[in-house]
Amino acid sequence: MAKSVSLGTSRRFATITAAKQNFAPMLERNDLKQPFSGDDLADITALYRDYCARxxxxxxxxxASFFPIYERDQGYTTRCFGVAFTDGSAGRFSLDKALRAVAV
Known part of the structure; x- marks a missing residue:
């Protein structure tokens, strides 16, 4: 049975694939390191908080903010979500890992 994704913003996706089809274009729409805003920001924030909690x-x-960045490692480069924290530190997270972690 397919797992669904529900966000604290009242957004619900019937499958992980449907959720990914919503979030993945966000990474392409925004320029690198440009913060998300509006509904995109609310949904990304809800996903990240649920992911960290789970x-x-x-x-x-x-x-404090989320933005697209490139993650680079040996043999690959991919866009992912960057996160800036109120203490000035920064990090990143994988959309695929976050969606799998919050799906029920």
């Missing part, structure tokens, strides 16, 4: 991921501080 995985017990410790946050250094409250998230």
């Amino acid at each position: 995985t017990n991921w410790p946050l250094p501080a409250a998230p």
Whole structure:
């Protein structure tokens, strides 16, 4: 049975694939390092908070903004979500991992 994704913003997706089809274009719409705003920001924030809660991921501080960045490692480069925290630190998170973690 397919797992669904529900966000604290009252957005609901019947499947992880449907959720990914909503979030993935956001990474292409915004220029690199340009913060998201409006409904996009609300949905990304809700996804990130749920993801961190489900995985017990410790946050250094409250998230202040989200933006597209490139993640680079040996053999690949991909766009992912960057996060800036109120304490000035920054991080990133994988859309695929976040969606799998919050799906029920």
